[in-house]
Amino acid sequence: MSVEQLVADLCQEARQAARALAVAPSGVKDQALLTLADALEANAPAIQEVNAKDLAAGREEGMSAAFLDRLTLSDKVIASMAQGLREVASLPDPVGEVTGMWRRPNGLLVGRQRIPLGVIGFIYESRPNVTVDAAGLCLKSGNAVVLKGGKEAINSNLALAELISQALEANGLPGAAARLIPTTDRAATMALLKQDGLVDVIIPRGGEGLIRFVAENSSIPVLKHYKGVCHLYVDQGADLDMAVEIAVNAKCQRPGVCNALETMLVHADEAESFLPRAAEALMAQGTELRGCQRTLELVGAAVPATEEDWPTEYEDLILSVMVVDSMDQAMDHIARYGSQHTEAIVTRDYERGRRFINGVDSSLVLVNASTRFNDGSELGLGAEIGINTGKLHAFGPMGLTELTTTKFIAYGDGQVRR
């Protein structure tokens, strides 16, 4: 069978399975999640035996230690997958919620009812635990999922996918509701991206290369983000102790992630007192500073920033710094160079705090808090499947509710249109 046919068949089966999953009772879905959690723990040695094959192949290919670490299904990672599933099981089921209902003048009772999206195509790279995390979120939200993992984790992914289907079937749900494409060919990804009519949405997770490939080739809507060029604006009159603490946290606590700080904009009135202190604290954590001309005058250790720095996501301990004359200049800079991901202001001013919140067009805008909070768990959505920096459907982190949509429902007693 060709790769194209294989993928089309999997998607057709997933579409069929989605109908059953959409009306599955919450208790049954939760029980399947718990069954899977138990199965992961019970089968840990077998999973690790298969995982060892992927690790051996990775070593042979000369993969880095960090890469091999992400690939490893240690006892801790398996325990954390199981724990994650149990947490998802404990979250409320978004499906079936009627988000509003109103009576029309003709007596028709109209409402909106939350329903699953249908079939999700989930495309990801090396970490095999993502197989279980994504399948758990899709199952809980009543969606079927077709999983396409990276070639480095194929053996591990196949073993995990088998356990997922078994857990579904043990609870009377169709195993086809969560299947892994058993080949890691790029042709398989291409085939998945063309299944409009069977797949409702594509969610890619991985590096910018993967995401651009998916976005450019998909004829199905894609929920994605390319990068996070996050800004902190230190306002005139800000609490500078707070600003230092937030800048250090946002930049240094985990510099490789999308909600880490990349550019700091400092009001000119505070630059002289703030920048040397902030620079000292940031450099103490190993951060390289790239500054505008006025920054360079105040921070001797900074190197000059070029035009290329402002739109750059470093994913590293590097921070670009610019002195601005007003909040409007800061907001213009953000509109021009930002990625609509996460921006924060440190301020004591009521009006400017409100104006920053309203005027900045990003998926999360914060006053007096670190950009690092842009995360489904931190914001209180429960688990998240990813972040969307497109405006359509869900802007920002996507939890269970964002894996659903609403349909209109109407109860009548014979109404016809006049």
Add this chain to the structure above:
Amino acid sequence: MSVEQLVADLCQEARQAARALAVAPSGVKDQALLTLADALEANAPAIQEVNAKDLAAGREEGMSAAFLDRLTLSDKVIASMAQGLREVASLPDPVGEVTGMWRRPNGLLVGRQRIPLGVIGFIYESRPNVTVDAAGLCLKSGNAVVLKGGKEAINSNLALAELISQALEANGLPGAAARLIPTTDRAATMALLKQDGLVDVIIPRGGEGLIRFVAENSSIPVLKHYKGVCHLYVDQGADLDMAVEIAVNAKCQRPGVCNALETMLVHADEAESFLPRAAEALMAQGTELRGCQRTLELVGAAVPATEEDWPTEYEDLILSVMVVDSMDQAMDHIARYGSQHTEAIVTRDYERGRRFINGVDSSLVLVNASTRFNDGSELGLGAEIGINTGKLHAFGPMGLTELTTTKFIAYGDGQVRR
């Protein structure tokens, strides 16, 4: 200047204008809508003089009377555009609404705030009044819009677009927030479809040909529907008087629209008493019936339906009819041949009514009411810009709220992530 550059420039200006529109006070936006309504009425003779050029060209090209009728900006059509704008001005502003707010354990106050989508690319065919209707909805919802109309209405559209920009500027809003692409080249549509980064969503309105062209060529998300193959299921034990009335209304009240009935599914137990009566009432309105074998046995005047009939949107006084043995068979038929647009059941049974509502995957599912109610105004959304039969973002009719999204906002007092 090339068409591509022209379109790119318009989109760039629209993106800039969108920032101003996103924070424009409701009163200012409403006043601009009212200014435009007055201007349309005051300039009716001038508009009609320009419209006469389009009509003359249409006559020369041998366009049908129905086509010329749709193209005509009569006094009545101008009054109705103005009235529509006044109604939109009177609707609540969706922008700025905080749809929820909650406190995290660390004291961070997190919420979701409704914001415009940004820049909308709106692509439509012949009716020039759509220029005003679409611009009004986009303005009210805080979005900039780039309009691309059909070549048959270009002179009328240019005149209307000029009045729109004047009304914006008269109220201190940027005229670039609503501009018509001044050429009707297909290259202009292609160029608009490639402005990712500047345009957030494309909404096409027109025939299936236009919509498929847009969907296949856009690198920007598209909200669209191809067709409405709507079903009515007449359940075992249904009120047959009601079923006849609903069937006739759904099929015959306006057969050319997307929420008109195309297929009727009748439970076998009711077929003998229902079908001859229903056929008589439908045929009295000029409806042709195409039936399955069992239908043909009960309705002499019906012609045989072929496999091609079941997925067909006739947009005409034709109805396909099938006798089924159970509601499950009806639901399977809908899942296979339907277009996820609108389906209705006529029933007296509590459990089956609920099961139909939950199990049918369409943008509107009705119990004991006509499919013709799938319309923004009829469902109580106020005006609508279109219907989306994709699951992403908004499933079904899209009103003002569906032209917005939400961003996360967070108020802190120095929170950092641990």
